[in-house]
Amino acid sequence: MNNHNVSVEFPNLPARLGGLADLAENLWWSWNPAARMLFKMIDRQAWKASVHNPDKMLRDLPREVLEAAAKKTDYIRYYDLVMSRYRKYMANRLCSLFPDADNPSQVTIAYFSAEYGLHRSLPFYAGGLGFLAGDFIKECSDLSVPLIAVGFMYPEGYVNQRISESGWQENISIQLDRNQAAISKVFDGNGNHLIVQVPVVDPPIYVAVWKVDVGRVPLYLLDTDIEENDPWNRGISARLYIGDLEQRLRQEIVLGIGGMEVLEALHVKHSIVHLNEGHAAFALLERLRDRLQNGFSQEEAFTNVRQTTVFTTHTPVPAGHDVFPFPLMDKYFRDFWPSLQMDRDTFLNLGVHPDEPNKGFNMTAFALRLSGYRNGVSKKHGEVANRMWQGLWAGEEKEGDTIDFVTNGVHVPTWIEPKMELLFNKYLGPDWQADHDNPYLWELIDEIPDEELWKTHIWLKIKLFNVIRERARQRWTNDRSHPSVALACGTLLDPSVLTIGFARRFATYKRADLILQDAERLGKLLGRQNQPIQIVFAGKAHPADDPGKIMLQKIFNAARNPDFNGRIAFVEDYGEQIAQYLVHGVDVWLNNPLSPMEACGTSGMKASLNGVPQCSIPDGWWLEAYNGENGWSFDGGHTEGSRDKIDADLLYQVLEEKIIPLYYQVDEYGIPSGWVRVMKHAIKSTAAQFSARRMVREYVEKFYSKAARFTTEVA
């Protein structure tokens, strides 16, 4: 598509293994176990030390080690096989999903997101929104959907979490080394690092452009940390979701308006814009301006932008929608509205929510008005979003739902555990991945003997506990921390005990502490002689969210409290890596948000796919997935009064009456066959339906293929 990318040098790499340089620079390896194995086989210790980052490993390894690998025939055979698969994958650009478009080769979607959760080595995410975006673009790559992605280079990421002895979340600052990850510079025509000026903003802001290759999808990252910028501007892309409102506004100007300018500088033609949440919505102002400059009337410009813009809203939580006060908008957009042939009021009204007209410019309201295709991320969330935003269309609402929905899904190759994948290869056939969104395929799960599925699960559980204990040991050794901290980090976990996992961002609506409501009742469940339970927690609070940090402290202190029998653990620094181990290795995945605040939820899908059933409040995706056999659902309904108490009581009840007895009921071979049945139902009912493949196909059918009919020469 463009030839700006110059491969980064790995000086120690022998020519015979030259392909590893290409492989390391494309995240394709991250969802292909055979490719990861290719790196691991060179040197297991170095692979581990790099935290599974080929780019870093190839830089750090001495030449002798790489040359030794190049001389081993079995390694070379394997190398040639994986490289040929990679080349074949990259060469296949045919997408069969746009049969209706006049000229399918003209369709390109520009996808904008403030975060991308792709791999542990790239700290460009905070939580679910990022993983959704990451899984989305990986699946677009697998399906050859012609998409390019735009995001931020955040050198400080989100939060690196360490819990103090008093249980308080501390943030440690870790700078990303841009040379030690699968990120490459994008160069301009003169061979210099491409730098673009954000249009209209004065004083000027410059962004440097980087690229991550996500299979066939290029992800362009904007970086303001360059010499051309003054210190305030340099900090714009320092980390995700900066608390300061003005800096946040500047962030969103850079992402939306700067992002469009970057695509233009790269001569990347695109015809559809998809906004993943409202942070990048200013991109639509650039689209309007472009059209007006190309001779469209104002009405034509608006119509055409709407016809070619998709907007996905992701949360009913009010704090999840940015609203910028009008004086701030004046400061940055005073020169912009004349270029749209608008006066101040008309311009600002584009972002006014009629229920709160004085609050400011609401990014979601703006994006909804300017997008012809809008959706929430589950059936329930679609309904909730319609209620939330119906004021926007007062009087001019068209027939049918104003906000549609596409339920989220997870990228199966990313989230399936490799041992589980081998088991599926054996019983679903070696080609199951190619057909994984076919529901009939998953009926074959019943072919797996209970014992084999159970043994695989126990193996993954032990692997999880080994990882947790290793982290606790390092904390104990490196930090000289108090012994109770090492215990709270999971030293006492027992693989024979029923293990509940709870891991997500510590936003208060997710109610991480719900299970602690009745400490005595919980203490009894944890302290039973027979059939005890244990709980593993993980998650980060936003640095500005003190209620979230207090909730976290409560849990950490419970983990340190001997009254809870050493059966509560808190794992620090939740991120992609720990998420992988947890969703593969616990026995039950717990989800208890205050409904209807969880728009969808995706971690439970990752768990279910691996045979870890979910126990959840009926909210988000669980309302579509729960069928009475694939997990558990508990709910106090919308009773007024103490919903936390009611929900907690129901949670204890489902644990006491259903989950615990079923788990410990084993046959003469030690297999809990009733439990394994639930595991199988969990896999069968989620693997196809809640895959990113099903999701991406739906976006193409519902939105992209329609928008493709209205594309013009203008971006």
Ligand SMILES: *Cc1c(COP(=O)(O)O)cnc(C)c1O
């Ligand atoms: C999947 C995932 C999430 C999102 O999980 P929810 O269930 O939507 O809260 C957040 N963080 C990480 C690290 C994940 O892998």
